[in-house]
Structure formats: structure tokens, C-alpha cells
Amino acid sequence: MPMTLNVLQKTRIGMTVNNFRKAASKDELVVLSKTLIKSWKKLLSNDTTPSKPEKKDKEKASSSPDQADSPSESMEAKDSQSTEGRKLMRQDSAASITNDPVRIKCRELIASSLQLDEDSNIPNAQCPIELGAKIEDSIFLEFKNTDQKYKARVRSRVANLKDKKNPKLKEGVIMGLIPPERIANMSAEEMASDEMRKLRAKFTKESIDDHQMARQEGTTTDLFKCGKCGKKNCTYNQLQTRSSDEPMTTFVFCLECGNRWKFC
Known part of the structure; x- marks a missing residue:
């Protein structure tokens, strides 16, 4: 009414x-x-x-003693x-109303991932139900539907908030340091813990070093044509992989597309 x-x-x-x-x-x-x-x-x-x-x-009325x-x-x-x-x-604290069972279930999942342990003592902790609704609402506003991308975004929020190795993320959301709109759009790298970020940086550096070593090793030649990209910018190495009376095996690496092959 x-x-x-x-x-x-x-x-x-x-x-x-x-x-x-x-x-x-x-x-x-x-x-x-x-x-x-x-x-x-x-x-x-x-x-x-x-x-x-x-x-x-x-x-005037409040200043008059006769009018109470x-x-x-x-x-x-x-x-x-x-x-x-x-x-x-609590400006803009309430999320939109929805009767969609998928959205309601996603709100419940996010709210459950924000639940604190009984021995947790976080100051200014906000209501997990309200936060879950606002985070889901921000995700839905971005995708405008509940397709696979929407569900994948919700699952990634739930998984990272439940990660016991990354308690700072949940604490930041519960205390309001990370707004619902922010956590709804954060990437996996941004949500990761400091330990995970260092580990990923280490793996990235090792991958770059391995790639650079692969490009630098070997003898540059134009005698071989890459069967993948058709170019002749290659390097090769020769190793004795069979018995000593057999010819050496030639390993070729294309510097253009990264294709590898061998000649026996």
C-alpha cells in the first residue's frame, strides 16, 4: 500500500x-x-x-517558557x-530487494564466508548479512544477470574470504576498510595475501628467467624453417642421445613463435 x-x-x-x-x-x-x-x-x-x-x-517556541x-x-x-x-x-547501506533464488543463494554464500569465529574480536564489525547483500548487489549491477561470469565472480569472492591463510581480507571487509563495491570488483591478485603475492612474484620471475635462458641458449641459424610459423629465425643445439656410433640429435627452437622440434 x-x-x-x-x-x-x-x-x-x-x-x-x-x-x-x-x-x-x-x-x-x-x-x-x-x-x-x-x-x-x-x-x-x-x-x-x-x-x-x-x-x-x-x-521562538522553544525559547518561550510557557510553551512546553x-x-x-x-x-x-x-x-x-x-x-x-x-x-x-548508514547512507546507501541497504541493498536492492530481490526475489531471484539464485541471487538470494549467492547472498547467503557471501554472508556465510564473512561470518567471524566466536573468539574473534574485531572492532566496528559490520553485519555479514548486510555486507553479503551489498557485495552481491554490486556484482549483479555489473553483469546485469546471473550467468556463469556472475557465478564465477561470486565463487571467487567466497573462496578468498574463506581462506584462513588470508584473514586480513575478511577483516578489512568486516571493518569497512574495503567497501562492498571494491571487494566485488577486486582481481585475484588484489585479494591475495602478502605471502601469496610474494610467491606469485617469485614464480613470475623464474618463468621470465627460464624464457630468457631458452632464447639465449643455442646457436642462431637460418638453415631450419619452422613448420608452425614458416620463418627461419631459429637456434639449435646438438646432443648425443643415442649410442656413440649414431649421429647426434639436433634440437631446434623457433625464436618467433616458440615452437620446438628435433632432427634425428
Whole structure:
């Protein structure tokens, strides 16, 4: 039904839905409740923002000792202030609503990968359910569907967040140091731990060195034609791989395409 500020104030439906959110056990119901409450907060903030003349009138009324607010009015003012405070602290915190079972399952997987151990003591830890919904929402906004690329992106987030050898990644997301939009688009190298980055850098350097050695070894010649690229920019080596009375085996390497072959 269309919601107005008058209905919110008379029915107090916001408090009812908020209590339901706290008691709900299903992640989908929690996300839907939070999104609904956030949309109602926007109505409250828009309708309760006074214009300049109204502000002056309120200041005059507050300065007058004969005009005191009733208990109900003061309670509503406190609720409005607390609502505004929470709104400022949690801007754009709620993800979009979805009934897609694939998206809901992916949100649950990401949320489970963000769950902390019982002995973990991380300050300012955010709700894993909210973070999971926001991370999934950012991934879905990029792909616009739930195809294989979307699922692969979700699986890579879950795997890296669950990696016990890389706890800093999960801690950074839980503490808000890594925003949901950032973790949703990080590459495997960016999510990797410092130890893994050093290991990958070592393997990369070894591969480069091996490639350079392969290109430098051997005698350069144009006597051989590569059967793959058709060029004659090659190097060759000769080794005795058979008995001493047999001719040597010639190993040829193409410097253009990397093709290798041998002549016996």
C-alpha cells in the first residue's frame, strides 16, 4: 500500500517491522525488512525537514517558557533525531530487494564466508548479512544477470574470504576498510595475501628467467624453417642421445613463435 508520514506516525508500523527484523531467522526477510524501513525513513526525513520560517517559529517556541512540548511530541522528536543519525551513519547501506533464488543463494554464500569465529574480536564489525547483500548487489549491477561470469565472480569472492591463510581480507571487509563495491570488483591478485603475492612474484620471475635462458641458449641459424610459423629465425643445439656410433640429435627452437622440434 502507498505509505505516508501520517500512516507511519499513527500506526507505528516502523517499530513493528523493526521488531520483526530482529526476530526473523531467514536472511531474505531481514534484508526485505531493512529495505522497507529505509524507504520509510526517507519519507520521514523529507516531511520532517522544516523550512526557514518554520525553523524560526520553532526556535521562538522553544525559547518561550510557557510553551512546553508534550511527552508524545518530545518522544517523536527524539525518534526523528535518532532516525536521522542512523541515516547519516548508514547512507546507501541497504541493498536492492530481490526475489531471484539464485541471487538470494549467492547472498547467503557471501554472508556465510564473512561470518567471524566466536573468539574473534574485531572492532566496528559490520553485519555479514548486510555486507553479503551489498557485495552481491554490486556484482549483479555489473553483469546485469546471473550467468556463469556472475557465478564465477561470486565463487571467487567466497573462496578468498574463506581462506584462513588470508584473514586480513575478511577483516578489512568486516571493518569497512574495503567497501562492498571494491571487494566485488577486486582481481585475484588484489585479494591475495602478502605471502601469496610474494610467491606469485617469485614464480613470475623464474618463468621470465627460464624464457630468457631458452632464447639465449643455442646457436642462431637460418638453415631450419619452422613448420608452425614458416620463418627461419631459429637456434639449435646438438646432443648425443643415442649410442656413440649414431649421429647426434639436433634440437631446434623457433625464436618467433616458440615452437620446438628435433632432427634425428
